[in-house]
Amino acid sequence: MPELGVGVKSMKCPHCQQVETKVIESRDVANGESIRRRRECLGCQHRYTTYERLERPTITVIKKDGTRQLYNRTKLVAGLQKACEKTTISGSDFEDLVVRVEKGIYDCGDVEISSTKIGSIVMNALADTNQIAYVRFASVYRNFTDLESFERELSRIKARLIAPEGVKQK
Numbered sequence: 001m002p003e004l005g006v007g008v009k010s011m012k013c014p015h016c017q018q019v020e021t022k023v024i025e026s027r028d029v030a031n032g033e034s035i036r037r038r039r040e041c042l043g044c045q046h047r048y049t050t051y052e053r054l055e056r057p058t059i060t061v062i063k064k065d066g067t068r069q070l071y072n073r074t075k076l077v078a079g080l081q082k083a084c085e086k087t088t089i090s091g092s093d094f095e096d097l098v099v100r101v102e103k104g105i106y107d108c109g110d111v112e113i114s115s116t117k118i119g120s121i122v123m124n125a126l127a128d129t130n131q132i133a134y135v136r137f138a139s140v141y142r143n144f145t146d147l148e149s150f151e152r153e154l155s156r157i158k159a160r161l162i163a164p165e166g167v168k169q170k
């Protein structure tokens with residue numbers, strides 16, 4: 001096993017500007033999407049933390065009306081939060097959900113993605129996670145205009161979910 005710190009010397013100490021550092025701890029955060037490193041300066045022993053993040057391409061979202069806007073993670077998280085309100089999804093489950101959805105978006109490999117496509121990625125992730133959140137998101141997102149299309153969607157998830165929780169079936 002290579003010794004920690006070998007080959008990771010090009011980070012400047014914020015204290016004395018010396019570039020020789022030793023990595024004293026290295027761990028994955030956010031499901032391996034980034035790496036956190038604790039470093040110690042070999043010059044002054046000052047300890048500091050660096051984060052290495054996967055560089056993501058800039059993605060443009062094409063909305064239903066044809067307008068384009070930059071993909072906004074905060075907006076996605078807000079939408080998911082709304083869908084997951086008062087459900088059993090919280091804390092690390094919620095983090096996992098966000099990571100899964102975002103991975104789905106980037107895995108498309110395109111610099112442009114339609115909002116419809118993002119919607120279906122979210123719906124797939126929610127369908128595997130929580131029935132209530134799924135229905136909530138679907139009703140807003142799909143903008144059901146008639147009972148029939150809503151019922152079609154419901155039977156789709158009923159078939160898909162093995163353990164429904166908290167939703168009363170009539």
Ligand SMILES: [Zn+2]
Binds near residue numbers: 013044
């Ligand atoms: Zn230093």
